[in-house]
Amino acid sequence: MTRRLTPGKQAATGTAADGAAETASVPAARTAAPLPAAPPELDYNGRKHRRAMDDATLWDMARRIPMALGQTARLAWSVDRRMAITIVVCQLLSGIGTAVMLSAVARALPQLMVSDPREGLAQAWPALAAAVLAMATGAAMWILADWATRRLNPKIASAADLTLVDLHMRAELAAYDAEGFSDRSQAAEIGALRAVDLADDAKTLTNGLIQLASAATVLTSLHPLLLGVLLLSVVPRGLGGVIAARIDYRVHDRTISARNVRGMMRWWLTTADLADELRANTMRGYLHFWYRTMCDRVEGRELEAARPYLLITLFAASLGGLFTLGMWASLAGLVLAGAMSTAIAGTAVVASQTAGRALNSIIRYGTVMFHHGLYLSDYHEFIDEVRSMTTARGTTQAKPPQRIRLEGASYTYPSKDTAAVQPITLTLNRGEVVAFVGENGAGKSTLIRMLTGLTVPTDGKVLWDDTDLATACAESVWRHVGLVPQKNGHWPLAARENITLGQPCEPGDERIWDAADRVGMTTALRELPDQLDTLLARSVWGGHELSGGQWQRLACARAMYREPAVLVLDEPTSEMDARGEHQIFRELRAMAPDRITVVVTHRLDNVRMADRVIVLDQGTVREQGSFDELIATERSLLGELYALAQDR
The missing domain is CATH 3.40.50.300 (P-loop containing nucleotide triphosphate hydrolases)
Known part of the structure; x- marks a missing residue:
C-alpha cells in the first residue's frame, strides 16, 4: 500500500468553519495551532483486479463476458432450473417477436404507400396487426423474464453466500494461515455479494444481444447492404459507450480506497462503542476534518471525470449523428437508384433504432458483466481451493479420552x-x-x-x-x-x-x-x-x-x-x-x-x-x-x- 500526502485544501477550509464554535472556548494557545495535516492518500496496490477495466482490451472483454454468462447460467441452473429455463425461453421469444415485428413492418409499408389510404390500410392491417401482436408478445416475454429473474436472483445470492460461509466453517484452521488466504477470501466474498445482480445483468445483456441479432437478421434478409447500414448507425455509439464506461470505472477505481476507508471510519464515528473515547479525548474536530477530507477527495475525482465524460459523449453523439446522416443518405441513394424500395428503407430506419437501443444495453451491461465476471471467477476458484482444504481426516469415531x-x-x-x-x-x-x-x-x-x-x-x-x-x-x-x-x-x-x-x-x-x-x-x-x-x-x-x-x-x-x-x-x-x-x-x-x-x-x-x-x-x-x-x-x-x- 502506497501513501501520498495531499493538501486537502477544501477539507481544511470546511473544517475551520465547522470548528469555529468549539475553538472560541479553547485557550488562545490552542486556537492558534495550525490545522492538522491532511490524511494520507491511500491506494491499495495489492487489491485484486485493480485497474481491470483500463488494462483490458476489447478482446479481453469479449472473451471474459461469455465466461461470466456461462458461470451465471450454471449458478442459475443449480438453484432453480425452472426459472432458468423460463428466462431463456422468454428471451428467445422476445427476439423472435422483434424479428416478426420488423418483418411485418416491412410488409405493411409498401401497402400503406399506395395512392388510396383506405385501400392501403385495408391491405396492410393484417401485417400491422401481426406487428402489434409481436410487440405485445415481446413486451409480455420481457415482463415474464423479469419476474423469473426476480425469483432467481435471491436464490443465487443465498446459494453463493451459503456455500462460501459453509466452506469457511468446514475448512482446516491451517487454511486461514495460508499466504494470501484472506485476500482470496475477500475477492470471493465480493463475487458472492455481486451474485445478487448477476442474473438480472445477464438477462439484460443477453436480451440486448438477441434484439441486435434479430434486427441484423431481418435487415440482411431484406437487403444484404442493410447490414452495413446498421453498422454505420451503431458502431460510433458503441465505441463511445465503451470509452464512457472506462471513464466511469476509472473514477470508481481511483476512489475505491478512500470510499472503503471512509465507510469503515463512518461506523467508528457513529457507533456507541467509541462514543465515550471520541468525546472525552476531544477527537471530534480532527475526525470530522479527516472524514470531510475523504468526502472531498471522492467528490473531487467524480467532478474531474464529468468534463471528459461530457466530451466523449458529445463526440460519440456527433459522430453517431454524422453516421446516421450517412445511413439516411445511403438509403436515399439506394431508393433513388432503384436498388431498394422506400418501404425497405423505412424498415431499415426502424431496425437501426431497435439495434441502437440493444447496443446501449450490450455496452452498459457488458462492462458490468466483465467486472462481475472477474470476481465471479475468483469466487469459483476460491470455492475449489477451500473445498480441497475442508476437514476430512478419517472415519474413526473418537470417544471421551481417559x-x-x-x-x-x-x-x-x-x-x-x-x-x-x-x-x-x-x-x-x-x-x-x-x-x-x-x-x-x-x-x-x-x-x-x-x-x-x-x-x-x-x-x-x-x-x-x-x-x-x-x-x-x-x-x-x-x-x-x-x-x-x-x-x-x-x-x-x-x-x-x-x-x-x-x-x-x-x-x-x-x-x-x-x-x-x-x-x-x-x-x-x-x-x-x-x-x-x-x-x-x-x-x-x-x-x-x-x-x-x-x-x-x-x-x-x-x-x-x-x-x-x-x-x-x-x-x-x-x-x-x-x-x-x-x-x-x-x-x-x-x-x-x-x-x-x-x-x-x-x-x-x-x-x-x-x-x-x-x-x-x-x-x-x-x-x-x-x-x-x-x-x-x-x-x-x-x-x-x-x-x-x-x-x-
Whole structure:
C-alpha cells in the first residue's frame, strides 16, 4: 500500500468553519495551532483486479463476458432450473417477436404507400396487426423474464453466500494461515455479494444481444447492404459507450480506497462503542476534518471525470449523428437508384433504432458483466481451493479420552521456517487440572489446538487413548471438547442460545440456569428484560449488551453447559473482577474429576489451583511440576515470571 500526502485544501477550509464554535472556548494557545495535516492518500496496490477495466482490451472483454454468462447460467441452473429455463425461453421469444415485428413492418409499408389510404390500410392491417401482436408478445416475454429473474436472483445470492460461509466453517484452521488466504477470501466474498445482480445483468445483456441479432437478421434478409447500414448507425455509439464506461470505472477505481476507508471510519464515528473515547479525548474536530477530507477527495475525482465524460459523449453523439446522416443518405441513394424500395428503407430506419437501443444495453451491461465476471471467477476458484482444504481426516469415531498423549508432536505454520511448537512428548490425564504458562509466542495456543484436534501436528502424533486424531472424524472429537478461547464470540443471539449454542435443545431451562449459576451470571440474566430470551445485541432494536467480564462468564457457562470430557480455557478471566475470577477457578476444581482440564493464564496466582504446571518456552516444554515445586526451583522460568508479577 502506497501513501501520498495531499493538501486537502477544501477539507481544511470546511473544517475551520465547522470548528469555529468549539475553538472560541479553547485557550488562545490552542486556537492558534495550525490545522492538522491532511490524511494520507491511500491506494491499495495489492487489491485484486485493480485497474481491470483500463488494462483490458476489447478482446479481453469479449472473451471474459461469455465466461461470466456461462458461470451465471450454471449458478442459475443449480438453484432453480425452472426459472432458468423460463428466462431463456422468454428471451428467445422476445427476439423472435422483434424479428416478426420488423418483418411485418416491412410488409405493411409498401401497402400503406399506395395512392388510396383506405385501400392501403385495408391491405396492410393484417401485417400491422401481426406487428402489434409481436410487440405485445415481446413486451409480455420481457415482463415474464423479469419476474423469473426476480425469483432467481435471491436464490443465487443465498446459494453463493451459503456455500462460501459453509466452506469457511468446514475448512482446516491451517487454511486461514495460508499466504494470501484472506485476500482470496475477500475477492470471493465480493463475487458472492455481486451474485445478487448477476442474473438480472445477464438477462439484460443477453436480451440486448438477441434484439441486435434479430434486427441484423431481418435487415440482411431484406437487403444484404442493410447490414452495413446498421453498422454505420451503431458502431460510433458503441465505441463511445465503451470509452464512457472506462471513464466511469476509472473514477470508481481511483476512489475505491478512500470510499472503503471512509465507510469503515463512518461506523467508528457513529457507533456507541467509541462514543465515550471520541468525546472525552476531544477527537471530534480532527475526525470530522479527516472524514470531510475523504468526502472531498471522492467528490473531487467524480467532478474531474464529468468534463471528459461530457466530451466523449458529445463526440460519440456527433459522430453517431454524422453516421446516421450517412445511413439516411445511403438509403436515399439506394431508393433513388432503384436498388431498394422506400418501404425497405423505412424498415431499415426502424431496425437501426431497435439495434441502437440493444447496443446501449450490450455496452452498459457488458462492462458490468466483465467486472462481475472477474470476481465471479475468483469466487469459483476460491470455492475449489477451500473445498480441497475442508476437514476430512478419517472415519474413526473418537470417544471421551481417559488420557491425551502427544508423541513427538510439533506444528509449523504455512510459510514459516520455524516450528511454533517443537516436538513435544506429553501426557494429560482425566481428573487432572493442567496449567500452561509461558511468555507471548511460547506456543500455548498452538498446543491447545493440537490437543483438541483443531489442527493436526505437522509431525508426530496426538492420541486420545489409542485414537490418533489425524485419522479420527473431526466432528466426533469436537463433540467432547469445551473451549473458552481468548477471543470468544459475542453472538447476536438470545441469552439462552449464547449458553446452549451447539447443543441440542432440552425441555426446561434447569441446566441453563445451573451453568449460569456456576459462573455467577444468574442475577445478571434475571435482571434482563426478557431474562433468557433477551437478545444480546445492543445494535439491534430491543437488544441489550453485557460488560466484557459478563461476556467471559457467559463463554465459560457455554463450555460448562456442554459437560465436556476435555475442558480448555485460554485466558478465561482476563476481564473479570476478583470475585468472578475466584468463582470460575473454584468451579473448575469442582468439575475436574470427570474430565481433562487445561487452563492457559498469565495471572500466575491462579496457577496455584492446578495439579500440574507446564511452562513453555519458544515452543518447547522447559519445565513442569506443581506450582510450589517450580517456584522453589532455582532459575525456574515460572519463578522468574512470578517474581516479576509480584513486583508490579
